Amino acid sequence: MKHQYKIAGMTCNGCRSHVEKILSEVQGVSKVDVSLTEKLATIEMENHIPIENFKKALLEDGGSYKIGMLDDEMEEAPKEKSVSKPNEVGKFYCPMHCEGDKVYDKAGDCPVCGMDLVKQTPLVQTAQYTCPMHPEIIQDKPGSCPICGMDLVPMQPTSSEEDKTYLGLSKKMKLSLLFTIPVFIISMSEMIPNNPLFQIMDLKYWNWVQFILTIPVVFYTCWMFFERAWKSIITWNLNMFTLIGIGTGVAFLFSIFGMLFPSLFPVEFKTAGGTVHLYFEATVVVLTLVLLGQLLEAKAHSKTSGAIKELLKLAPTEATLVVDGVEKVISIHDINKGDLIRVKPGEKIPVDGKITEGSSTIDESMITGEPIPVDKTKDDLVSSGTINGTKSFLMIAEKVGAETLLSQIVKMVSDASHSRAPIQNVVDKVAKYFVPIVVLISVITFVIWWQFGPEPKLVYALVNAIAVLIIACPCALGLATPMSVMVGVGKGAQNGVLIKNAEAIENMNKIDVLITDKTGTLTEGKPSVEKIVVKEGSEVDVLGKVASINQNSEHPLAAAMVNFAKSKNAKLQKVEKFESITGKGVIGFINDEKISLGNHKLMEQEEVSEFKAIEEEVIAAQKLGKTVSYIAINKKVVGYITITDAIKASSLEAIKELKRQGVEVIMLTGDNEKTAKAVASELNLSDFKASCLPQDKLAYIKNLQAKGKIVAMAGDGINDAPALAQADIGIAMGTGTDVAIESAKITLVKGDLLGIVKAKNLSHAVMKNIKQNLFFAFIYNSLGIPVAAGILYPFFGLLLSPMIAALAMSFSSVSVIVNALRLRTLKL
Structure with a gap:
């Protein structure tokens, strides 16, 4: 049951x-x-x-x-105090995302893998100001000092959390070296003939010096590794630090025991002078090298989130507010919707809005990835973070704070950076058994060397068993995927490709069919009325009624008709009982007259008479790629209106490249067969289907998926939302509706098909990078562990020192991060 x-x-x-x-x-x-x-x-x-x-x-x-039970009213159980919501300012997360989106209030180490928690990049930057004479005065907006009256000045940005982590580890590293180097010199000096140190005092006393110098390294600078190891064992979340803790802990305790009770050890463990071979130098050198690895990782981590930081830098901290003709500098956090803002030459645009006076060229490369500045004039939209050219203009604020495009981009990039790719599941399964297997191999290594190794057998057994524990690096496996995803998502954002999660990156690389809408996707999405043909009545009167109906519609074609009517000075009237019929058109009543405007399906639905009388004229226009809407009043056709929408210059180039990569490009449009065929022929599409309702697009995608196809869908309208959600990868044009963008896995800020080519190339590069990381991590462990166990000794007489093993282990995870950082140089 x-x-x-x-x-x-x-x-x-x-x-x-x-x-x-x-x-x-x-x-x-x-x-x-x-x-x-x-x-x-x-x-x-x-x-x-x-x-x-x-x-x-x-x-x-x-x-x-x-x-x-399902009908129970349940309250959320109390959470751990340390846990909070993802992406909150000041929170910390595990770079390996062991617990998904779980974050913590304080810095520390991950309870699963033991790695240092990384601080979330704050999604809002707040400018702070201080008085040059009274530094205790700090506020979030410009003004004057309440003590001396001087103008407040911006404070210098403080070091980031990554810098603090790096500086803290750097301090410990220097201290470790201070104690480790003398221990290493004392130990290695035994190889020098007539050792000068032994002329000062005997080896047994130098052993005590090594012990004393080892204590600060074990119990202060590197104590965190033992804490993590202990936590991993009691929670049974075995990880890299389990191995490090066991290996160095055994070496340290063995050395203390050997120093205090040498008589209990067999001869093969002793030197010619009767003292036991100690491993204080191996302990401190291994721990110090692991600390070096952590130090390098901390430095590298700050670079992986560099894309988010660069995006945050795009937002200015101040804006010029205009009130009753008077200009005043304010913090961007004080801007409200409807405020009038002056943007001066060279300034960053503070919020999203519309130009109300003036014109300029805007550098939008940081948002769209396109280097050529865009001309903007009155009524054009501008986005926060973009840079004004050489002219000044006034704009009205329409979206502020978290609503701005830049804020949404930053949030999307941050969320995607911390998501998990499906390929990570394979890694998780391997990692689950990795540490127990390594411990088992270490035990087997000890037993084999003890039974079959050369004298001193126990010394060889101990050293090689420790080397096996030290060289294994599960964190290199764990970091392989998230590091590539984080850097790749940031790279996409800098090129106008916004990726919702890591799964989208992985699936985008697999697509073999791209379904695309026509209007606003293949075409500019800026339709204009070419002409209106009226068979009965006054042209201006009919045009006025058409525009009145379309005032209530959000469709791009509707806006084109309204603008055309206004240019002809047509009178707009009150509309009652307005209804938008998806995929067909619109209807409404004006002065008790029923106005129907749409395609032939709407005419048939509304039982409009004689609309076929003008069908030949309509078909002729459709064959030229025009979109035509019938006009009917009281169920009688009175004319039609012809609309053109230019094909985007980039569409042909993008489709050609996608087909070269083996992707079929199919257009599904609500437009008629003739218009759709003309566009498909011009763009050399793989296939097309016309007169599609939202449910038709949905069914078409399901049918392709049933055949085993991996389908991407690109669209920009509300009617595309179901198909975008059904597709393996939904791709929304950033110029489209919020509903389409919300339903999609990938959003293209600029809104053309070349963005899909960029997304495909990025996906391929990221997946290739992940596979490289996983290959190196698997190969490293597959080769390193047997070498550490002594597999080369029978053939070449080679053994791997635990110190060399520690160096190799430390650099393995760093190499994974460095390889991921190569994606920052990728050209899309």
């Missing part, structure tokens, strides 16, 4: 997996499936299990989660 229950308290995929595990361990349960999005648990059981059993299991786990 199968039952469904509500679950409260889950915040991330890690929570979902944990709840699934707890419930599956309840006696009598055969299968559990927990949905994070629906907050539901579907539990299969042989016989009915009382819900109290599940409640007890969750309560014993700590009470963070609650279970109830």
Whole structure:
């Protein structure tokens, strides 16, 4: 039998997996499936299990989660104090995303993998001002000092959290070197003939010096590694630090024991002077090299989030507000919708809005990725973060704060950077068994060397077993995917390609069919009325009625008709009972007359008489690629209106490149067969389908998917939203509607098909980079572990020192990050 229950308290995929595990361990349960999005648990059981059993299991786990019947009113269980929502300012997350979107209030290390938590890049930049004479005066907007009256000046930006982490590790690194180098010199000096150090005092006393110098490294500069190792063992989240902690811990404790109780050790463990071979130098050198790896990672992490920081820098901190002709400098956080803003030459545009007076050229390259400035004049839209040219203009603020395009881009990039690609699931499965297998290999290595190795057998066994533990690097595997995703998403944003999540990156590389709409996707989306043909009545009167009906529609064709009517001074009238019929047209009443405007499907639906009398004229226009709408009054056709929409110059180039890459390009449009055929022929499309309603587009995509095709859908209208959501990859034109953008996995800011080529190239490059990272990580561990175990010794007499193993391990994860950073130089 199968039952469904509500679950409260889950915040991330890690929570979902944990709840699934707890419930599956309840006696009598055969299968559990927990949905994070629906907050539901579907539990299969042989016989009915009382819900109290599940409640007890969750309560014993700590009470963070609650279970109830579907009709229960449930409150969220109390969360850990350290956990908060993703993307909040001042929060910290794991760079390997072990627990999905889970974030923490304080810096520290991940409870799963042990890596240093990384601070979220704040999604809002706040300018602060201070008095040059009274630095204790700090405020968020410009003004004057309340003490001395001087103008406040912007404060210098403080160091980022990554810099603080790096500086903290750098300080510990210097201190580690201060103690590690002397230990290393003392230990290696044994190889020098007539060792000068032994002339000062005996080796047993130098061993005490090594011990004393090792203490600050073990218990201060690198103590965090042992803390992480212990935490990983008690929580059984085995990771890199488990191996480091066991390996260096064994070496350190062995050395102390050997120094204090040498008589308990066999002869093969002793030097000619009767002291035991100690490994204080291996302990401190290994720990210091691991610390070096952490230091280099901290530096590299700051570069992986560089794209978000560069986007944040686009937003200015101030704006010039115009009130009653008087200009005043204010913080951008004080701008409200409807405010009049003056943008001066060379300034960054503070918010999204419309130019009300003046004109200029705007550099939009930081948003669209296109280097050529765009001419803007009155009534044109401008976006925050773009840079004004050499002229000044006035604009009205329409979108402020989080509503601006720049803010949405930053949020989307941040969210996508912290999402998980499906390929990561393979890595997770490997990582789950990685550490236990390495520990097992280390034990086997010890046993084999102890039984079959040369004398001193136990020394060889111990050293090689430790080397195996030290060289293994699960974090290189864990970082392989998220680092590439983070850098790739940022690179896309800088080129006008906004990616919603990592899954979209992976799937975009697999697509073999692109479905595209016509208007606003293949064409400019800026239709204009070519002519109106009226068979009965006054042309101006009919045009006025057409425009009046279209005032209520958001379709681009409607706006074209309204603008045309205004240019002809046609009178607009009040419309009643307006109705938009998706894929067909619009209807409404003006002075008790029913006005119908649309395609032949609407005419048939409304039982309009004699509309076929003018069909030959309409077909002739459609064959030229025009869009034609019939005009009917009181169920009688009175004429038609012809609209043109130029094909985008980039469409032909983009389609040619996509087809070269093996992608079929198919147009699904609500337009008529003749117009669609003309456009498809001009663009050399793989196929097309005309007169499509939203449900037709949806069905067409489902049919392709049933045949095993990976389908991408590009569109910009409300009627495209269902198809965008159904497609494996929905691609919205940034020039389109908010609904389309919300339904899509990828948004193209500029809104043309060349953006799809960029997205495809980016996807290919990111997936290639991820596979390189995974290959290097797998090969590194596959080769490094056997070498550390001593597989080369029988053939070449080569062994791997634990210190060399530590150096290799430290640089393995750094190399993964550096390889991911290469994506920043990618040319799309």
